[in-house]
Amino acid sequence: MAKADEVFDIAVIGGGAVGLATAWAAGAAGLSVVLFERQPLFHDGGSSGGAERQWRLQYSDERLARLVLAAVPAWRRLEHDIDRPLVHRTGSLWFGDIDQDSNEGQIRAAVAVLDRLSLPYEWLDVKDIESRFGFGGLPGHYQGFHQPDGGAIDVRATLWSLYTLAVATGARILPEVPVREIRPTGTGVQVVTAAGTTRAGAVVVAAGAATTPLLEPLGVHLAMRTFEMPSAYFRLRDPAQDYPTWFAFEPPEESGDAHYYGFGRNPWGHRDLVRVAPDSEANPLPEASRATGVARDADLRRLSAWVDRHLAGLDPTPLAPSTCLVTLPADHDRAFRVGRVPGAERVVYCTSGWIFKFVPLLGQVCVDLAVHGAASADVAELLPAS
Ligand SMILES: Cc1cc2nc3c(=O)[nH]c(=O)nc-3n(C[C@H](O)[C@H](O)[C@H](O)COP(=O)(O)OP(=O)(O)OC[C@H]3O[C@@H](n4cnc5c(N)ncnc54)[C@H](O)[C@@H]3O)c2cc1C
Incomplete structure (x- = not known):
């Protein structure tokens, strides 16, 4: 714990991907930093749990595509400093109904952005998607594209790298210390935990779903929707078969599930298992603390049926x-x-x-906001309005 008279330049609340990236960026800038995480580090109960995330350049909103491109140098620096690859480039396949909207965007709009930014992709019809990428049973009007720079991020290695590099800069990372309250003062902030009160020049709240209750006493209500999204691994019938990362845009089902996504084999994963999941908003939680951490049988049955219909290369x-x-x-x-x-x-x-795909860049953004009051001009114009 911090000594009573110690004042940090920055306190960070939350030891998920964003909090750890902020601690790394702050430490690397020569700032003193303390991070509070209420759970043990690297737990699976937040949004940074699991083994992989999709990496993709395509977005329906051009600013977000440019934000991913702006994050590339930050990922390269992280990979360089920790001396291991973290983003595995397998290509990214988007297919389905090209006018269908989703959380991830829309195929037609994303292709327009790829064109505007002169980013490479190959346009595909349903025959290409089925014969070249191992899908089957798709409606005849489905189309899509393959973007060669997409892929998968190694989540656990990224968290471990950010933590390791942050600690190497002298950052104090304190697991199992829940923050109860933030008290702004004339010159900075006080961060109140069960273990005492810590003073800092600024605080970065990266508490995921629990950010709203921490900010409400300060008069800010960040309206959010929270879900528990299920996923599972499936065994490849032929271990020589592989997939790019992919996203299927389908019309909504009665259950509320519409879209499915998945990964190929990851170098850090099991040799003959790949992950497939619904992009489902079917089970919103009234509050994050009601999460069970357990995938529901009905969700798994639907997921298995989708795999059975469309991915003959996988045991369902x-x-x-x-x-x-x-x-x-x-x-x-x-x-x-x-x-x-x-x-x-x-x-x-x-x-x-x-x-997740912006994380090393967002760590820097948070430090710039805390210290200078603004992100660097080239990045600030790409961020969503606060
Ligand atoms: C199923 C799924 C698929 C996803 N797919 C992608 C993808 O393909 N590509 C992509 O870019 N992103 C993806 N994401 C999103 C991405 O993983 C998240 O945006 C990212 O991990 C969020 O990190 P975070 O640090 O903001 O939140 P979290 O990882 O939730 O971290 C917040 C931390 O704050 C801690 N905390 C909360 N309250 C307190 C408190 N009072 N005191 C101290 N600590 C506290 C929590 O314990 C937690 O560890 C996906 C997410 C999920 C769940």
Whole structure:
């Protein structure tokens, strides 16, 4: 714990991907930093649990595509500093009804952005998708594209790398210390935990689904929707078969599930298992603390039936089922939430959305907001309005 008279430049609340990236960026900038995580580190109960995330350049919103491109140098630096690859480039396949909207965007709009940014892709009809990528039983009007720079992020190695590099800069990372309250003062903030009160020049709240209750006493309500999304692994019938990362845009089912996504074999994963999941908003939680961490049988049955219909290369028995806590802004037009608390500008927040792919860059953004009051001009114009 911090000594009573110690004052840190930055306190961080939350030891998920965003909090750890902020601690690394702050430490690397020569700032003193303390991070509080209420659970043991690297737990699976937040939004950074599990083994892999999709890496993709295509977005329906051009600013987000440019934000991923802006994150590339930050990923390269992280990979360089820790001396291991973290983003595995397998290509990214999007297919389905090209006008169908989803959490991830829309095929037609994303292709328009790829064109505008002169990013490479190959347009595919249903025959290409089935014969070249191992899918089957798709409606004849389905189309899509393959973008060669997409792939999968090694989640656990990324968290471990951010933690290791942050600690190497002198950052103090304190697991199992829940933060109860943030008190802005004239010159900074006090962060109140069960173990005492810590003083800092600024605080970055990266508490995922629990960010809203921490900010509400400061007069900010970040409206969010939270879900437990199930997923499972499936055994490859032929271990020589592989897939790019993929996303299928389908019309909604009665259950509320519409879209499915999946991964190929990851170098860090099991040799003959691949992950497939519904992109489902079917089971919203009234509050994040109600998450069970257990995939429901009905969800797994639907997932297994989808795999059976469309992925002949996989045994449809779901293995190692799990859930992950997804927090998205309530406003569907907003990709994620990042900003400073009005009237308490030393309090910065960054939460929600599909933001793993931006993480090393967002750590820097949070530090810039906390220290300079603004992100660098080239990145600031790409961030969603706070
Ligand atoms: C199923 C699923 C699939 C996803 N797919 C993708 C994808 O393909 N691509 C992509 O880019 N993103 C994806 N995401 C999103 C991405 O994983 C998240 O945006 C990212 O991990 C969020 O990290 P975080 O640090 O903001 O939140 P979290 O990982 O939830 O971290 C918040 C931390 O704060 C801690 N905390 C909370 N309250 C307190 C407190 N009071 N005191 C101290 N600590 C506290 C929590 O314990 C937690 O560890 C996916 C997410 C899920 C769940």
